[in-house]
Amino acid sequence: MSLERQKELIIELSELAVKRAQDSGCEAFVNTSIAKEYVTRFSNSEILQNYTDLCRDMAITVIYKDKKRINSCTNDLTKKGILELVDYLTTIVKFIPPDPEFPGMVKQKQNYPSLTLNDPNVSNIGPEIIVDKIEEAIVAGEAVDRRIEGISGNILLTDGFKYFISSVGQEVLYPTTRITSTININAIDHDEESRSNSTFGSRIFSKLGIAREAEEVAKRAVQGLGAKTIETGEYEVILDHQAVNELFFYINMATSSKLVIDKASFLTDKLEQQVFNEKLTLINNPHNPEHLDSRPIDEEGLATQPYPIVENGILKNYSCSRLDAVRLGTKALGTCFNFFGEIIGFPFAETMKPGDYTKSEMILETKDGLLITNFHYINFVNPPVGSITGMTKDGLLIIKNGEIIGSARNMRFTDEILRILKDIEVGKELKQPIKQAYDVKSIVVPLKIKNFRFTSKT
Amino acid sequence: MEDFISLALKKAESYDVDFAECRCFGYETEEIRFRNGQIDKLKRDKDLGYGIRVLKNGAWGFASTAIIDKSILEDIVRVAIKEAEATSRIIKKPVELTEEPIIKDTYETPFKIDPFEVDIEDKIEILKKADSIMSEKGDSIKVRENSMYFARINLNYGNSEGTMISQQELFTGGGCSATAIENDNQNRNIILFDMRGYEYIEMFDFEKTSDQIATEALILATEAIAPKPQKTTFILEPYQLGLTIHESCGHPSELDRVLGWEADFAGTSFLTLDKLGTNYQYGSEKVNLVCDPTMPYVLGHEKYDHEGVKTKKFNVIKEGIFNDYQSDRQTAKLIGKEHSNGNARIDRYNRFPLIRMSNLYLEPDPHGPKNIEELISETNEGIYGVNWKSHSIDDKRMNFQFAVQIAYEIKNGEIGKPLKNTIYQAATPEFWGGLDLMTKEWRIDGHGPVCGKGAPYMQSMWISHGGPWSRFQGVNIFNG
Numbered sequence: 001m002s003l004e005r006q007k008e009l010i011i012e013l014s015e016l017a018v019k020r021a022q023d024s025g026c027e028a029f030v031n032t033s034i035a036k037e038y039v040t041r042f043s044n045s046e047i048l049q050n051y052t053d054l055c056r057d058m059a060i061t062v063i064y065k066d067k068k069r070i071n072s073c074t075n076d077l078t079k080k081g082i083l084e085l086v087d088y089l090t091t092i093v094k095f096i097p098p099d100p101e102f103p104g105m106v107k108q109k110q111n112y113p114s115l116t117l118n119d120p121n122v123s124n125i126g127p128e129i130i131v132d133k134i135e136e137a138i139v140a141g142e143a144v145d146r147r148i149e150g151i152s153g154n155i156l157l158t159d160g161f162k163y164f165i166s167s168v169g170q171e172v173l174y175p176t177t178r179i180t181s182t183i184n185i186n187a188i189d190h191d192e193e194s195r196s197n198s199t200f201g202s203r204i205f206s207k208l209g210i211a212r213e214a215e216e217v218a219k220r221a222v223q224g225l226g227a228k229t230i231e232t233g234e235y236e237v238i239l240d241h242q243a244v245n246e247l248f249f250y251i252n253m254a255t256s257s258k259l260v261i262d263k264a265s266f267l268t269d270k271l272e273q274q275v276f277n278e279k280l281t282l283i284n285n286p287h288n289p290e291h292l293d294s295r296p297i298d299e300e301g302l303a304t305q306p307y308p309i310v311e312n313g314i315l316k317n318y319s320c321s322r323l324d325a326v327r328l329g330t331k332a333l334g335t336c337f338n339f340f341g342e343i344i345g346f347p348f349a350e351t352m353k354p355g356d357y358t359k360s361e362m363i364l365e366t367k368d369g370l371l372i373t374n375f376h377y378i379n380f381v382n383p384p385v386g387s388i389t390g391m392t393k394d395g396l397l398i399i400k401n402g403e404i405i406g407s408a409r410n411m412r413f414t415d416e417i418l419r420i421l422k423d424i425e426v427g428k429e430l431k432q433p434i435k436q437a438y439d440v441k442s443i444v445v446p447l448k449i450k451n452f453r454f455t456s457k458t
Numbered sequence: 459m460e461d462f463i464s465l466a467l468k469k470a471e472s473y474d475v476d477f478a479e480c481r482c483f484g485y486e487t488e489e490i491r492f493r494n495g496q497i498d499k500l501k502r503d504k505d506l507g508y509g510i511r512v513l514k515n516g517a518w519g520f521a522s523t524a525i526i527d528k529s530i531l532e533d534i535v536r537v538a539i540k541e542a543e544a545t546s547r548i549i550k551k552p553v554e555l556t557e558e559p560i561i562k563d564t565y566e567t568p569f570k571i572d573p574f575e576v577d578i579e580d581k582i583e584i585l586k587k588a589d590s591i592m593s594e595k596g597d598s599i600k601v602r603e604n605s606m607y608f609a610r611i612n613l614n615y616g617n618s619e620g621t622m623i624s625q626q627e628l629f630t631g632g633g634c635s636a637t638a639i640e641n642d643n644q645n646r647n648i649i650l651f652d653m654r655g656y657e658y659i660e661m662f663d664f665e666k667t668s669d670q671i672a673t674e675a676l677i678l679a680t681e682a683i684a685p686k687p688q689k690t691t692f693i694l695e696p697y698q699l700g701l702t703i704h705e706s707c708g709h710p711s712e713l714d715r716v717l718g719w720e721a722d723f724a725g726t727s728f729l730t731l732d733k734l735g736t737n738y739q740y741g742s743e744k745v746n747l748v749c750d751p752t753m754p755y756v757l758g759h760e761k762y763d764h765e766g767v768k769t770k771k772f773n774v775i776k777e778g779i780f781n782d783y784q785s786d787r788q789t790a791k792l793i794g795k796e797h798s799n800g801n802a803r804i805d806r807y808n809r810f811p812l813i814r815m816s817n818l819y820l821e822p823d824p825h826g827p828k829n830i831e832e833l834i835s836e837t838n839e840g841i842y843g844v845n846w847k848s849h850s851i852d853d854k855r856m857n858f859q860f861a862v863q864i865a866y867e868i869k870n871g872e873i874g875k876p877l878k879n880t881i882y883q884a885a886t887p888e889f890w891g892g893l894d895l896m897t898k899e900w901r902i903d904g905h906g907p908v909c910g911k912g913a914p915y916m917q918s919m920w921i922s923h924g925g926p927w928s929r930f931q932g933v934n935i936f937n938g
Contacts, residue, residue, distance in 0.1 A: 041719075047545045054523040054524070073503040128544050134548060180914060263639060264645065377850045379850045393853055
């Protein structure tokens with residue numbers, strides 16, 4: 001069944017769901033998506049898994065008397081299935097105790113921006129073309145050095161439509177394409193192994209640049225060989241894009257109204273305060289088509305809009321759901337995001353304001369320090385104070401007198417985010433890594449941190 | 459679904475495949491969360507679809523859809539064939555599978571009350587009561603959350619060798635969480651699941667659990683102190699022991715990680731192939747770590763894995779020595795094993811099966827102290843840690859650092875002051891080498907669908923872990 005036919009079907013069924021809810025005296029909004037997805041995983045320079053999925057999901061939220069709500073997600077997109085589900089939801093919603101703070105449906109007129117978020121040329125792509133891309137990566141990576149022993153990674157291409165309709169007359173349909181990839185390369189010298197990793201993406205398939213990434217990752221994997229043991233303590237470090245993205249995810253989480261309301265954010269009650277170094281400015285810009293999570297509308301039906309998260313180190317906005325905005329006495333800015341089935345306020349299109357120094361200049365000006373190319377498994381230790389822990393991932397490189405002179409064995413850090421970011425320099429080159437597992441992207445720059453505290457070694 | 463699967467397999471076989479399988483996978487869930495006196499979440503989800511996996515020219519191809527309609531079955535099969543043909547361009551060695559018995563069976567996990575048939579008002583009433591119990595603890599409890607979660611999974615599986623299985627599983631879970639703010643801001647929470655029906659809600663006991671959670675949150679926020687950094691004797695209760703097993707024994711013994719197949723996200727493993735069959739010392743001789751999905755009612759229970767292989771009990775670690783990997787049909791064959799250990803699982807119809815943990819636990823010591831009270835009385839000095847707060851481990855699963863929600867000092871064989879922000883950090887074999895005493899009493903806890911693995915889409919898997927109350931020597935403790 002073609003995507004065009006599926007598009008007609010989801011419009012018809014979404015309208016049906018809304019009408020059925022209205023017939024039962026309720027209001028409703030429906031978020032639906034359909035997509036064709038191509039996924040390929042490869043490891044040790046061979047393909048492991050290669051698949052295509054025609055997927056579709058419909059999320060229905062039913063609201064009764066503006067204060068009671070229930071929602072459901074289904075992929076049973078048959079008339080019978082939808083009608084049964086809406087009947088169930090409209091019956092149950094009436095039994096729910098009302099929430100006096102819940103703001104009900106979005107009734108104000110929304111100005112949804114018109115954004116180009118798709119690649120019209122991907123409709124004819126098939127598995128052969130994806131495999132060609134992987135071959136490019138393998139050839140480019142293996143050509144870097146004879147010690148390269150295996151190219152691993154994945155490609156995900158999603159192409160489809162998203163549709164929103166509400167019982168108060170709001171309606172948006174937009175096509176969207178996303179291509180994301182991970183490259184992980186292993187270099188082996190005798191018994192020693194060194195890996196390096198990169199996650200990246202594009203809206204345009206022809207601009208994915210997988211061979212260029214593979215070459216860079218392979219060079220870093222080779223650079224990681226010969227790792228020395230270093231001691232715990234404080235170091236001057238430069239975080240490469242991937243590492244910045246991993247670290248800043250925990251700042252973004254702390255600006256989510258979900259954590260603020262739950263008293264689990266180290267940024268609670270810190271609006272308009274100078275919490276970070278003045279060189280740090282973070283913007284949520286969901287209208288930048290380069291950002292892979294840009295969109296015209298959020299999960300609750302609000303039009304998205306750019307807004308500052310942190311301006312010159314001052315915390316400017318939390319990212320709120322409409323209910324949390326009422327609870328916090330602030331405004332929802334169209335930033336509701338589906339986070340593993342939980343609809344939360346989250347700055348899903350975060351972008352850092354670039355500084356003056358290139359990564360090369362930062363390295364050149366470092367007398368004695370480390371370049372952290374990536375982190376593994378960062379997690380909060382004590383969320384209300386913002387303490388986190390994590391490991392460096394292979395690719396911890398030693399800098400002496402402005403040059404990378406070798407690599408170090410992986411280290412663990414445990415520290416508070418506010419202390420880590422107290423004394424920083426902000427880099428210039430923007431890149432968009434992807435935080436795997438959470439599928440969250442940020443456009444970030446490299447960062448120099450004056451006092452980074454390693455607490456244990458491997 | 460059997461007819462649908464048979465038709466899919468017939469169509470796949472008409473393309474001269476070496477092997478084909480069809481997996482119809484559906485789930486239904488219901489989640490209710492009561493927070494600070496209000497319904498915060500009421501959600502009912504449904505998901506159903508099927509995936510066809512074929513082996514052609516020695517390579518895998520897979521296609522899936524949520525459209526269960528015979529009219530497009532031929533298209534889906536053709537896409538899977540095209541995928542396999544494309545894959546076969548970049549393989550080093552043709553895929554081979556272990557030979558497994560042909561199975562025809564239908565299995566349902568036992569339950570007494572179907573939670574999807576229980577009135578929503580009854581569920582809300584229980585959560586409301588738990589909320590008021592927490593509320594009565596006073597204004598210092600700033601966030602109160604009580605929740606229920608129910609899931610039903612239907613897996614229908616068939617392959618071209620003749621296996622045809624229908625498996626239905628029912629899960630029920632409860633959760634209580636309290637955040638108290640006084641001298642400090644501290645959270646205490648517990649979420650537990652079993653593979654049972656609504657009867658588990660009674661076993662979970664919301665009234666007792668919400669009372670305990672709120673009381674301990676208050677202790678953490680008022681009187682608990684942070685431990686001083688030290689190397690000491692450390693006792694873990696079964697839940698946190700389970701988390702430690704999961705991260706430092708479960709993941710490194712997954713054979714796909716060992717082979718580098720998960721390098722793009724989850725990582726690899728220090729437990730390399732040269733450590734199999736060579737008496738690799740994983741821990742002290744007290745360590746008997748068992749994978750047993752055959753055990754009923756626990757969350758990791760399954761009669762068949764998602765490649766149609768009958769699950770079995772086996773030792774990952776036996777008397778401290780590494781014994782075997784968790785494997786599927788392809789990885790087992792690759793390392794010369796006769797059979798898969800039955801660890802292949804998926805979390806949605808459109809996902810490729812991966813090697814996943816199920817029910818992995820530490821065996822108790824029949825000669826050890828009877829229970830935690832006796833274990834503490836035999837411990838002169840140390841710390842007793844309870845429940846998960848935070849975890850982090852490197853991508854080879856060697857250096858780990860975990861935090862517990864609440865801990866207690868042990869002095870002269872007795873429980874002392876409550877401790878907050880307690881962290882333990884170790885290297886895997888060193889930590890397990892320090893296990894010196896375990897109780898006879900033991901418990902398996904269902905941790906929920908919380909184990910993430912796989913890329914680019916992470917699959918979340920249901921897991922259970924546990925064992926006895928266990929004592930470890932020489933553990934690095936600090937606070938943060």
